[in-house]
Amino acid sequence: xTEVTQTPKHLVMGMTNKKSLKCEQHMGHRAMYWYKQKAKKxxxxxxxxxxxxxxxxxxxxSRFSPECPNSxxxxxxxxxxxPEDSALYLCASSQIPMIRELFFGEGSRLTVL
Amino acid sequence: KNEVEQSPQNLxxxxxxxxxxxxxYSVGISALHWLQxxxxxxxxxxxxxxxxxxxxxxxxxxxxxxxxxxxxHITASHPRDSAVYICAVRWGGGxxxxxxxxxxxxxxFP
Numbered sequence: 181x182t183e184v185t186q187t188p189k190h191l192v193m194g195m196t197n198k199k200s201l202k203c204e205q206h207m208g209h210r211a212m213y214w215y216k217q218k219a220k221k222x223x224x225x226x227x228x229x230x231x232x233x234x235x236x237x238x239x240x241x242s243r244f245s246p247e248c249p250n251s252x253x254x255x256x257x258x259x260x261x262x263p264e265d266s267a268l269y270l271c272a273s274s275q276i277p278m279i280r281e282l283f284f285g286e287g288s289r290l291t292v293l
Numbered sequence: 294k295n296e297v298e299q300s301p302q303n304l305x306x307x308x309x310x311x312x313x314x315x316x317x318y319s320v321g322i323s324a325l326h327w328l329q330x331x332x333x334x335x336x337x338x339x340x341x342x343x344x345x346x347x348x349x350x351x352x353x354x355x356x357x358x359x360x361x362x363x364x365x366h367i368t369a370s371h372p373r374d375s376a377v378y379i380c381a382v383r384w385g386g387g388x389x390x391x392x393x394x395x396x397x398x399x400x401x402f403p
């Protein structure tokens with residue numbers, strides 16, 4: 181199994197809603213990543229979890245709250261988002277400490293109304 | 294100036310053409326990734342390089358660490374190769390952080 185599975189594929193939410201994005205991998209990777217990608221731009225790193233601990237937070241607003249309940253799962257909790265947060269949210273994973281290739285999910289396309 | 298620069302930004306080609314996409318970077322790196330992103334979003338990792346050259350099917354990736362430059366070549370291009378190709382570098386400091394180039398949008402016409 182070399183897949184990173186993200187759900188949902190599409191999400192539309194209002195600014196007062198609370199929702200979550202989910203990411204799952206069963207490759208035994210101990211690093212998992214959240215990226216945000218706006219149209220025609222490269223992905224921007226948001227968070228990195230290494231061995232289930234948050235290792236990098238790229239100064240992301242607190243309305244985005246990551247969670248890594250175990251080594252296979254990564255969540256991104258969303259609350260009080262703004263329309264400018266509409267984007268493609270990509271999850272990725274990799275082996276560590278010797279990082280090899282990155283495996284990306286298909287992404288969750290989020291629209292905030 | 295971006296730390297990772299790609300050229301060209303856009304590229305159109307006829308089927309069967311040989312294609313080269315370039316990536317230059319200004320930081321010390323431990324590895325460089327070439328990624329492919331199709332419309333709709335999913336990203337596929339094509340190569341990870343720290344030196345030399347790698348080949349997979351019609352794709353070839355090279356890196357010159359001294360010159361801080363990498364190239365991705367596609368031989369006998371095909372319309373299904375149409376995608377955005379992204380170069381990303383991993384800092385040499387051992388961080389998990391990737392720095393992405395702005396991507397090269399490739400369209401191959403039959």
